[in-house]
Amino acid sequence: MKKTFIILGFATALISVVLAVTPLSNLAIFPIIIAVICGLILFYISKKEASKIKTIQYIFLLVIIALSLTIYKSIVNTQEIGDIEQLEQREEENLEDSKELLEDIEIDENL
Protein backbone atom coordinates (compact mmCIF):
# COMPACT_ATOMS: atom_id res chain seq x y z
CA MET A 1 0.00 0.00 0.00
CA LYS A 2 2.73 2.43 1.06
CA LYS A 3 4.86 1.44 -1.94
CA THR A 4 1.95 2.06 -4.34
CA PHE A 5 1.52 5.61 -3.05
CA ILE A 6 5.27 6.24 -3.18
CA ILE A 7 5.46 5.10 -6.85
CA LEU A 8 2.23 6.91 -7.84
CA GLY A 9 3.20 10.12 -5.99
CA PHE A 10 6.72 10.21 -7.38
CA ALA A 11 5.62 9.39 -10.94
CA THR A 12 2.86 12.04 -11.00
CA ALA A 13 5.21 14.61 -9.45
CA LEU A 14 7.73 13.94 -12.24
CA ILE A 15 5.01 14.12 -14.94
CA SER A 16 3.80 17.44 -13.51
CA VAL A 17 7.31 18.93 -13.78
CA VAL A 18 7.67 17.70 -17.37
CA LEU A 19 4.26 19.11 -18.32
CA ALA A 20 4.97 22.41 -16.53
CA VAL A 21 8.02 22.95 -18.75
CA THR A 22 6.10 22.35 -22.02
CA PRO A 23 3.43 24.66 -23.53
CA LEU A 24 0.90 22.27 -21.99
CA SER A 25 1.66 23.71 -18.54
CA ASN A 26 -2.08 24.10 -17.85
CA LEU A 27 -2.40 20.32 -17.86
CA ALA A 28 0.23 19.97 -15.10
CA ILE A 29 -2.46 20.80 -12.56
CA PHE A 30 -3.94 17.24 -12.76
CA PRO A 31 -0.73 15.33 -11.83
CA ILE A 32 0.04 18.04 -9.24
CA ILE A 33 -3.27 17.30 -7.47
CA ILE A 34 -2.63 13.52 -7.56
CA ALA A 35 0.95 13.97 -6.31
CA VAL A 36 -0.20 16.22 -3.43
CA ILE A 37 -2.89 13.69 -2.41
CA CYS A 38 -0.33 10.84 -2.51
CA GLY A 39 2.13 12.97 -0.52
CA LEU A 40 -0.47 13.72 2.15
CA ILE A 41 -1.49 10.04 2.40
CA LEU A 42 2.19 9.06 2.77
CA PHE A 43 2.62 11.76 5.40
CA TYR A 44 -0.38 10.35 7.32
CA ILE A 45 1.01 6.79 7.01
CA SER A 46 4.46 7.88 8.21
CA LYS A 47 2.91 9.62 11.24
CA LYS A 48 0.83 6.55 12.03
CA GLU A 49 3.77 4.19 11.72
CA ALA A 50 6.13 6.67 13.35
CA SER A 51 8.59 6.13 10.53
CA LYS A 52 10.31 8.58 8.20
CA ILE A 53 9.65 8.40 4.47
CA LYS A 54 12.18 10.49 2.58
CA THR A 55 10.24 10.24 -0.70
CA ILE A 56 7.58 12.62 0.71
CA GLN A 57 10.10 15.44 0.67
CA TYR A 58 11.03 14.71 -2.95
CA ILE A 59 7.36 14.51 -4.00
CA PHE A 60 6.58 17.88 -2.37
CA LEU A 61 9.74 19.44 -3.78
CA LEU A 62 8.80 18.39 -7.33
CA VAL A 63 5.20 19.53 -6.75
CA ILE A 64 6.42 22.96 -5.61
CA ILE A 65 8.65 23.28 -8.71
CA ALA A 66 5.81 22.24 -11.06
CA LEU A 67 3.26 24.49 -9.34
CA SER A 68 5.61 27.50 -9.36
CA LEU A 69 6.32 27.02 -13.08
CA THR A 70 2.62 26.60 -13.92
CA ILE A 71 1.59 29.70 -11.94
CA TYR A 72 4.50 31.73 -13.36
CA LYS A 73 3.65 30.71 -16.93
CA SER A 74 -0.06 31.47 -16.55
CA ILE A 75 0.70 34.95 -15.14
CA VAL A 76 3.67 36.02 -17.24
CA ASN A 77 2.98 34.30 -20.57
CA THR A 78 1.23 36.69 -22.90
CA GLN A 79 -0.50 35.39 -26.01
CA GLU A 80 2.24 36.36 -28.39
CA ILE A 81 2.09 35.33 -32.02
CA GLY A 82 5.21 34.00 -33.67
CA ASP A 83 6.96 34.97 -36.86
CA ILE A 84 4.44 36.08 -39.49
CA GLU A 85 6.87 37.48 -42.05
CA GLN A 86 6.26 34.58 -44.43
CA LEU A 87 2.49 34.88 -44.04
CA GLU A 88 2.62 38.63 -44.73
CA GLN A 89 4.71 37.94 -47.82
CA ARG A 90 2.16 35.37 -49.04
CA GLU A 91 -0.64 37.88 -48.35
CA GLU A 92 1.13 40.52 -50.45
CA GLU A 93 1.86 38.08 -53.31
CA ASN A 94 -1.73 36.86 -53.30
CA LEU A 95 -3.04 40.43 -53.38
CA GLU A 96 -0.91 41.36 -56.39
CA ASP A 97 -1.88 38.14 -58.19
CA SER A 98 -5.57 38.70 -57.34
CA LYS A 99 -5.50 42.21 -58.76
CA GLU A 100 -4.32 40.78 -62.09
CA LEU A 101 -6.97 38.04 -62.03
CA LEU A 102 -9.70 40.54 -61.21
CA GLU A 103 -8.69 42.91 -63.99
CA ASP A 104 -11.00 41.32 -66.57
CA ILE A 105 -14.08 40.75 -64.42
CA GLU A 106 -17.35 42.59 -64.84
CA ILE A 107 -19.29 43.28 -61.68
CA ASP A 108 -22.99 42.66 -62.04
CA GLU A 109 -24.85 44.57 -59.33
CA ASN A 110 -28.02 42.55 -59.94
CA LEU A 111 -26.49 39.35 -58.63
Add this chain to the structure above:
Amino acid sequence: MKYLLLSFTILINFSILSQNNSIAAGERLIFNASYNISGILTDIAQVKMETSEVRTSKNVLLRLKCTATTFKKWDNFFKIRDLYESYVSPKTLTPYLYKRDISEGGYYKFMQYKYNHKQNIIQSLKKKKRKDGSIWDENKSIKIGPSSKDLIATLYHIRNLDIHKASPGDQQDFKIIFDNKEQTISLKYLGKETISTNIGSKSCYKLSVSIKGTDVLKGKNDNLLWLTADQNKIPVYAKFKIPVGNGELKIISASGLKYN
Protein backbone atom coordinates in the same frame (compact mmCIF):
# COMPACT_ATOMS: atom_id res chain seq x y z
CA MET B 1 -51.43 42.41 -63.21
CA LYS B 2 -51.46 40.61 -59.87
CA TYR B 3 -48.48 38.47 -60.92
CA LEU B 4 -46.65 41.48 -62.33
CA LEU B 5 -47.05 43.29 -59.01
CA LEU B 6 -45.95 40.18 -57.11
CA SER B 7 -42.86 39.78 -59.28
CA PHE B 8 -42.06 43.46 -58.82
CA THR B 9 -42.35 43.17 -55.03
CA ILE B 10 -40.16 40.06 -54.99
CA LEU B 11 -37.56 41.77 -57.14
CA ILE B 12 -37.51 44.84 -54.88
CA ASN B 13 -37.27 42.64 -51.78
CA PHE B 14 -34.51 40.62 -53.35
CA SER B 15 -32.49 43.69 -54.26
CA ILE B 16 -32.95 45.12 -50.75
CA LEU B 17 -31.95 41.80 -49.18
CA SER B 18 -28.85 41.45 -51.30
CA GLN B 19 -27.48 44.89 -50.45
CA ASN B 20 -24.53 45.08 -48.13
CA ASN B 21 -25.72 46.86 -44.99
CA SER B 22 -23.25 45.60 -42.39
CA ILE B 23 -19.72 45.40 -43.72
CA ALA B 24 -17.41 48.29 -44.49
CA ALA B 25 -13.83 48.41 -45.73
CA GLY B 26 -11.31 48.84 -42.91
CA GLU B 27 -13.03 46.52 -40.46
CA ARG B 28 -10.71 44.51 -38.25
CA LEU B 29 -11.84 41.78 -35.88
CA ILE B 30 -9.38 39.83 -33.76
CA PHE B 31 -10.24 36.54 -32.07
CA ASN B 32 -8.57 34.04 -29.78
CA ALA B 33 -9.09 30.43 -30.78
CA SER B 34 -8.96 27.93 -27.96
CA TYR B 35 -9.04 24.17 -28.07
CA ASN B 36 -10.15 21.79 -25.39
CA ILE B 37 -7.16 19.75 -24.24
CA SER B 38 -8.13 17.17 -21.61
CA GLY B 39 -10.96 19.34 -20.32
CA ILE B 40 -8.93 22.56 -20.17
CA LEU B 41 -9.51 25.25 -22.78
CA THR B 42 -6.11 26.32 -24.05
CA ASP B 43 -5.55 29.33 -26.30
CA ILE B 44 -3.79 28.10 -29.40
CA ALA B 45 -4.18 30.67 -32.16
CA GLN B 46 -5.13 34.16 -33.15
CA VAL B 47 -7.74 34.59 -35.86
CA LYS B 48 -8.06 37.89 -37.71
CA MET B 49 -10.90 38.97 -39.98
CA GLU B 50 -10.12 42.07 -41.99
CA THR B 51 -11.75 43.93 -44.83
CA SER B 52 -10.12 46.33 -47.27
CA GLU B 53 -10.82 47.98 -50.58
CA VAL B 54 -9.09 46.65 -53.68
CA ARG B 55 -8.96 48.73 -56.85
CA THR B 56 -8.45 47.39 -60.32
CA SER B 57 -8.47 49.55 -63.45
CA LYS B 58 -12.23 48.97 -63.92
CA ASN B 59 -13.65 48.01 -60.55
CA VAL B 60 -13.53 48.47 -56.80
CA LEU B 61 -13.85 45.30 -54.78
CA LEU B 62 -13.96 44.41 -51.13
CA ARG B 63 -11.25 42.06 -49.93
CA LEU B 64 -12.42 39.83 -47.09
CA LYS B 65 -9.34 38.39 -45.46
CA CYS B 66 -9.14 35.84 -42.65
CA THR B 67 -5.87 34.68 -41.17
CA ALA B 68 -5.11 32.10 -38.49
CA THR B 69 -1.77 32.13 -36.67
CA THR B 70 -0.73 29.85 -33.83
CA PHE B 71 0.76 31.47 -30.74
CA LYS B 72 4.55 31.42 -30.46
CA LYS B 73 4.67 28.67 -27.83
CA TRP B 74 2.79 26.28 -30.17
CA ASP B 75 4.89 26.98 -33.26
CA ASN B 76 7.41 24.24 -32.45
CA PHE B 77 4.60 21.71 -32.03
CA PHE B 78 2.20 22.63 -34.81
CA LYS B 79 2.75 25.83 -36.74
CA ILE B 80 -0.31 27.20 -38.48
CA ARG B 81 -0.18 30.12 -40.92
CA ASP B 82 -3.47 30.09 -42.80
CA LEU B 83 -4.80 32.68 -45.18
CA TYR B 84 -8.32 32.73 -46.56
CA GLU B 85 -9.56 35.55 -48.76
CA SER B 86 -12.52 36.39 -50.88
CA TYR B 87 -12.88 39.32 -53.25
CA VAL B 88 -16.48 40.45 -53.34
CA SER B 89 -18.63 43.21 -54.71
CA PRO B 90 -18.81 45.92 -52.00
CA LYS B 91 -22.50 46.50 -52.74
CA THR B 92 -23.86 42.95 -52.95
CA LEU B 93 -21.08 40.81 -51.39
CA THR B 94 -21.15 38.58 -54.50
CA PRO B 95 -17.79 36.78 -54.66
CA TYR B 96 -15.55 37.00 -57.73
CA LEU B 97 -12.36 35.39 -56.49
CA TYR B 98 -11.52 33.15 -53.56
CA LYS B 99 -8.14 32.04 -52.30
CA ARG B 100 -7.15 29.62 -49.59
CA ASP B 101 -3.43 29.47 -48.87
CA ILE B 102 -2.80 27.22 -45.90
CA SER B 103 0.35 26.06 -44.18
CA GLU B 104 -0.30 23.73 -41.25
CA GLY B 105 2.63 21.94 -39.63
CA GLY B 106 4.46 21.28 -42.91
CA TYR B 107 1.29 20.66 -44.92
CA TYR B 108 0.75 23.20 -47.68
CA LYS B 109 -2.31 23.67 -49.86
CA PHE B 110 -3.55 26.43 -52.13
CA MET B 111 -7.05 26.66 -53.57
CA GLN B 112 -8.35 29.33 -55.88
CA TYR B 113 -11.82 29.80 -57.34
CA LYS B 114 -12.52 32.32 -60.04
CA TYR B 115 -16.25 32.78 -60.42
CA ASN B 116 -18.14 33.06 -63.67
CA HIS B 117 -21.61 34.04 -62.52
CA LYS B 118 -23.07 34.18 -66.02
CA GLN B 119 -22.37 30.51 -66.65
CA ASN B 120 -22.52 29.45 -62.99
CA ILE B 121 -19.09 27.88 -63.05
CA ILE B 122 -15.87 28.34 -61.13
CA GLN B 123 -12.37 27.92 -62.47
CA SER B 124 -10.63 26.06 -59.70
CA LEU B 125 -6.89 25.89 -59.20
CA LYS B 126 -5.42 23.56 -56.59
CA LYS B 127 -1.75 23.53 -55.59
CA LYS B 128 -0.24 21.03 -53.20
CA LYS B 129 3.25 20.27 -51.97
CA ARG B 130 4.79 16.89 -52.72
CA LYS B 131 6.98 15.11 -50.19
CA ASP B 132 10.11 16.22 -52.05
CA GLY B 133 9.03 19.87 -51.69
CA SER B 134 7.96 20.41 -55.31
CA ILE B 135 4.48 21.78 -56.00
CA TRP B 136 1.91 20.24 -58.37
CA ASP B 137 -1.24 21.96 -59.54
CA GLU B 138 -4.63 20.94 -60.86
CA ASN B 139 -7.02 23.07 -62.90
CA LYS B 140 -10.72 22.28 -62.99
CA SER B 141 -13.92 23.85 -64.17
CA ILE B 142 -16.76 23.16 -61.74
CA LYS B 143 -20.47 23.77 -62.21
CA ILE B 144 -22.04 25.48 -59.18
CA GLY B 145 -25.48 26.64 -58.11
CA PRO B 146 -26.48 30.28 -58.73
CA SER B 147 -26.28 31.14 -55.03
CA SER B 148 -23.17 29.11 -54.17
CA LYS B 149 -20.38 30.97 -52.43
CA ASP B 150 -17.06 30.19 -50.82
CA LEU B 151 -16.66 29.88 -47.06
CA ILE B 152 -15.50 33.45 -46.39
CA ALA B 153 -18.11 35.11 -48.60
CA THR B 154 -20.78 32.96 -46.89
CA LEU B 155 -19.58 34.01 -43.45
CA TYR B 156 -19.88 37.69 -44.36
CA HIS B 157 -23.16 37.03 -46.19
CA ILE B 158 -24.61 35.57 -42.97
CA ARG B 159 -23.74 38.84 -41.22
CA ASN B 160 -25.70 40.67 -43.86
CA LEU B 161 -28.92 38.73 -43.31
CA ASP B 162 -31.97 40.40 -41.80
CA ILE B 163 -31.84 38.28 -38.67
CA HIS B 164 -34.04 40.74 -36.78
CA LYS B 165 -36.93 39.60 -38.99
CA ALA B 166 -36.40 35.93 -38.10
CA SER B 167 -38.24 34.04 -35.36
CA PRO B 168 -36.55 31.47 -33.12
CA GLY B 169 -36.50 28.14 -34.93
CA ASP B 170 -36.23 29.68 -38.41
CA GLN B 171 -33.75 27.90 -40.61
CA GLN B 172 -31.95 28.80 -43.82
CA ASP B 173 -29.67 26.75 -46.04
CA PHE B 174 -26.60 28.05 -47.87
CA LYS B 175 -24.60 26.36 -50.58
CA ILE B 176 -20.86 26.60 -50.04
CA ILE B 177 -17.97 25.40 -52.14
CA PHE B 178 -15.15 23.84 -50.18
CA ASP B 179 -12.37 21.67 -51.62
CA ASN B 180 -14.08 21.75 -55.04
CA LYS B 181 -17.26 20.27 -53.58
CA GLU B 182 -20.60 21.93 -53.06
CA GLN B 183 -21.96 21.48 -49.55
CA THR B 184 -25.04 22.73 -47.76
CA ILE B 185 -24.68 24.70 -44.55
CA SER B 186 -27.78 24.95 -42.44
CA LEU B 187 -28.22 27.96 -40.19
CA LYS B 188 -30.83 27.96 -37.47
CA TYR B 189 -31.81 31.01 -35.45
CA LEU B 190 -32.15 30.00 -31.81
CA GLY B 191 -33.02 33.37 -30.28
CA LYS B 192 -31.47 36.37 -28.59
CA GLU B 193 -28.98 36.10 -25.75
CA THR B 194 -26.88 38.65 -23.85
CA ILE B 195 -23.31 37.50 -23.38
CA SER B 196 -20.24 39.04 -21.77
CA THR B 197 -17.34 39.54 -24.18
CA ASN B 198 -13.98 41.33 -24.23
CA ILE B 199 -15.67 44.24 -26.00
CA GLY B 200 -18.41 44.51 -23.39
CA SER B 201 -21.73 42.90 -22.67
CA LYS B 202 -23.55 42.34 -25.97
CA SER B 203 -27.05 41.37 -26.92
CA CYS B 204 -26.57 38.70 -29.57
CA TYR B 205 -28.36 36.58 -32.11
CA LYS B 206 -27.63 32.95 -31.28
CA LEU B 207 -27.30 30.76 -34.36
CA SER B 208 -26.74 27.05 -34.74
CA VAL B 209 -24.61 25.89 -37.67
CA SER B 210 -24.58 22.44 -39.24
CA ILE B 211 -23.27 20.96 -42.47
CA LYS B 212 -25.57 18.55 -44.25
CA GLY B 213 -24.21 15.20 -45.44
CA THR B 214 -20.87 15.32 -43.58
CA ASP B 215 -19.71 14.80 -40.02
CA VAL B 216 -17.19 17.66 -40.03
CA LEU B 217 -19.29 19.43 -37.41
CA LYS B 218 -20.46 17.07 -34.68
CA GLY B 219 -23.53 17.08 -32.47
CA LYS B 220 -26.88 18.82 -32.61
CA ASN B 221 -26.79 22.50 -31.65
CA ASP B 222 -23.17 22.06 -30.54
CA ASN B 223 -21.81 24.40 -33.19
CA LEU B 224 -22.98 27.83 -32.24
CA LEU B 225 -22.35 31.36 -33.40
CA TRP B 226 -23.22 34.55 -31.60
CA LEU B 227 -23.62 37.69 -33.74
CA THR B 228 -24.20 41.06 -32.11
CA ALA B 229 -27.83 42.07 -32.36
CA ASP B 230 -27.01 45.46 -33.87
CA GLN B 231 -26.45 46.71 -37.40
CA ASN B 232 -22.82 45.52 -37.49
CA LYS B 233 -23.74 41.91 -36.62
CA ILE B 234 -20.17 41.06 -35.74
CA PRO B 235 -19.34 37.53 -34.61
CA VAL B 236 -18.27 37.76 -30.96
CA TYR B 237 -18.29 34.16 -29.84
CA ALA B 238 -18.39 30.76 -31.49
CA LYS B 239 -18.37 27.22 -30.18
CA PHE B 240 -17.49 24.28 -32.36
CA LYS B 241 -17.39 20.52 -32.02
CA ILE B 242 -15.36 18.56 -34.56
CA PRO B 243 -14.47 14.84 -34.69
CA VAL B 244 -11.15 15.45 -32.89
CA GLY B 245 -12.48 17.65 -30.09
CA ASN B 246 -14.13 20.96 -29.39
CA GLY B 247 -13.15 24.56 -29.00
CA GLU B 248 -14.14 28.18 -28.89
CA LEU B 249 -13.52 31.43 -30.70
CA LYS B 250 -13.69 34.59 -28.58
CA ILE B 251 -13.46 38.15 -29.78
CA ILE B 252 -10.54 40.23 -28.48
CA SER B 253 -11.04 43.49 -30.32
CA ALA B 254 -13.16 45.05 -33.02
CA SER B 255 -12.34 48.22 -34.96
CA GLY B 256 -13.34 50.02 -38.14
CA LEU B 257 -16.98 48.94 -37.83
CA LYS B 258 -19.57 50.42 -40.16
CA TYR B 259 -21.81 51.62 -37.32
CA ASN B 260 -20.41 52.94 -34.03
